[in-house]
Amino acid sequence: MRNDYDLSKAKRAKEVPHLKKLQAESKGKTRITIMLDNDVLETFRAQATSEGLGYQTLINRTLRSYSGVYSWDEKVLRKIVREEVQKSMRDNS
Numbered sequence: 546m547r548n549d550y551d552l553s554k555a556k557r558a559k560e561v562p563h564l565k566k567l568q569a570e571s572k573g574k575t576r577i578t579i580m581l582d583n584d585v586l587e588t589f590r591a592q593a594t595s596e597g598l599g600y601q602t603l604i605n606r607t608l609r610s611y612s613g614v615y616s617w618d619e620k621v622l623r624k625i626v627r628e629e630v631q632k633s634m635r636d637n638s
Contacts, residue, residue, distance in 0.1 A: 563599040 558564040586600070589607075593600040 563597065563602065567599060567602060 558568055589603050590600040593603040596603070
């Protein structure tokens with residue numbers, strides 16, 4: 546390992562969108578070490594890149610969905626409200 550690195554051009558985590566978001570959401574999280582199959586990890590990395598997310602965020606969301614504990618974001622809530630409003634309008638006509 547080198548004794549000195551030139552980090553003058555390195556970005557801070559707050560300048561990288563998904564890292565900034567992770568820092569904001571990191572409260573209540575625990576760092577662990579886990580072994581995953583290479584193909585599984587590559588699949589998550591590819592999907593995360595296409596969605597503009599970090600792969601660890603995507604893995605966390607997937608685990609959360611399978612655990613039955615789901616954190617609802619604005620997009621999901623808006624979809625549910627729209628569906629319920631449409632259903633209510635059909636029922637009242």
